[in-house]
Amino acid sequence: MLLETRDAPPFYKNGYVLACDQTREAIIIDPGDEVDELLRIVSGQRLHVRHILLTHAHIDHIFAMGAFADVEVVAAAAERPLFEHQLALEWDEDSIQGYNNIFPTFTEAQKTAKPFLPTIWVETQQVFGSPKNNVVFATTGGHTTGSSYVSFPSESVLVTGDLVQVDKYPYFGDETTDLTVWVDTLKSWYATNPARVCPGHGRVVDRDYLRLEWEYFENLVAALRTLKNDGVSMEDAVIHPSLPAGCWVDNCPEPRWFKHCIALTYSRL
Numbered sequence: 045m046l047l048e049t050r051d052a053p054p055f056y057k058n059g060y061v062l063a064c065d066q067t068r069e070a071i072i073i074d075p076g077d078e079v080d081e082l083l084r085i086v087s088g089q090r091l092h093v094r095h096i097l098l099t100h101a102h103i104d105h106i107f108a109m110g111a112f113a114d115v116e117v118v119a120a121a122a123e124r125p126l127f128e129h130q131l132a133l134e135w136d137e138d139s140i141q142g143y144n145n146i147f148p149t150f151t152e153a154q155k156t157a158k159p160f161l162p163t164i165w166v167e168t169q170q171v172f173g174s175p176k177n178n179v180v181f182a183t184t185g186g187h188t189t190g191s192s193y194v195s196f197p198s199e200s201v202l203v204t205g206d207l208v209q210v211d212k213y214p215y216f217g218d219e220t221t222d223l224t225v226w227v228d229t230l231k232s233w234y235a236t237n238p239a240r241v242c243p244g245h246g247r248v249v250d251r252d253y254l255r256l257e258w259e260y261f262e263n264l265v266a267a268l269r270t271l272k273n274d275g276v277s278m279e280d281a282v283i284h285p286s287l288p289a290g291c292w293v294d295n296c297p298e299p300r301w302f303k304h305c306i307a308l309t310y311s312r313l
């Protein structure tokens with residue numbers, strides 16, 4: 045089995061090629077800014093792409109799906125409203141500028157992107173590939189309502205989408221983010237003792253990173269709950285010194301949406 049990942053600046057969102065080295069049949073996971081490199085792997089290795097698996101509907105994970113012709117596109121049924129919302133957006137100047145504030149490459153990517161609605165909607169889980177080279181697509185929610193992951197049991201590999209974001213500030217500011225589900229998912233993966241965890245953003249890690257991430261979320265929620273009980277305003281809470289340090293690298297710049305994620309979590313307590 046061949047597993048390749050590529051990313052591209054500025055988000056270093058990972059796209060994956062997963063292929064059987066005998067049949068040359070391939071699966072693409074979350075094609076985005078790095079799609080040219082994924083296409084290079086596909087042609088260089090003479091692969092036939094049969095499916096695109098989308099872990100969730102955030103734009104950086106779906107934008108390049110149109111680069112692959114005649115493939116089935118797979119996503120969680122629970123994520124369908126988010127896909128429909130993305131595809132119904134009018135790309136006027138204001139909305140492009142709004143997205144560009146979050147994704148600086150958006151203006152360029154939007155010109156060529158042809159996202160479309162997935163063709164296979166998975167309720168809980170579905171198996172792809174051959175019986176020997178089994179690839180399981182399963183949905184959990186957490187990061188978004190229909191967040192999903194891909195596992196490759198014979199090599200104990202997990203491709204997690206944004207349920208794992210390595211060395212960077214994690215994004216947990218979607219209206220459908222559910223931190224309780226998210227933490228439970230990380231713990232259940234840890235219990236399966238995966239050999240490799242391939243994240244939505246950042247380097248491939250081992251299972252210890254799962255613990256770092258869920259401990260950050262648990263500590264954050266506990267700190268915010270204390271602040272809420274003390275009657276601290278939202279404005280003060282999002283910058284409060286009692287908030288825990290995260291598992292991102294020291295020199296990681298704080299993205300402009302990070303306080304929004306904290307505020308959303310605070311508002312729900």
Ligand SMILES: [Zn+2]
Pocket residue numbers: 100102187206215
């Ligand atoms: Zn995301």
